[in-house]
Amino acid sequence: GENVEQHPSTLSVQEGDSAVIKCTYSDSASNYFPWYKQELGKGPQLIIDIRSNVGEKKDQRIAVTLNKTAKHFSLHITETQPEDSAVYFCAASYGNNRLAFGKGNQVVVIP
């Protein structure tokens, strides 16, 4: 099955700096890669996604890049703010209807 790995597990950044989270996946058939943000006690919130026919996608301070050959994709958050502190999950589509999630990255933005 699909195996998704995230690193680093915890990331601390100064407010205003950039944060980068990297994920790798194993199934070359995966073609959809969403990122979710999860705050304590809440469900995962979709923040950005990318499909396999695109190399990069941006939405304001958030961007995602995909390297299909190397089977890795990354989340970039610029000008980090305290409200960006959360757990971030990457996921890869698996089969026709599943998402395989990584274990999550705790991002801490230090004011």
Next chain:
Amino acid sequence: GAGVSQSPRYKVAKRGQDVALRCDPISGHVSLFWYQQALGQGPEFLTYFQNEAQLDKSGLPSDRFFAERPEGSVSTLKIQRTQQEDSAVYLCASSARQGRFTEAFFGQGTRLTVV
């Protein structure tokens, strides 16, 4: 509704009890998913519905787990004879389309604690 709604938010069950967890998806969403999230882990796929049809239940961990969506909207995840290892957050998600993978929106989850 505005988003995916799950109830109850918290459930404490004694070992051996049956529980039922409810999911109200976003109105009009065809696809509905259940995931299980253990503490400190990412969500793990349980089952998938397209309208009222359960097309994939391969992620259900045992035959004590059962899900239904009889009218193609509200779904219920039932766990019989709960065990301590069933303690987790159960997440429901829905998406608008079928076939090609598209955005899935999650509810806030039900935290199940089996004592």
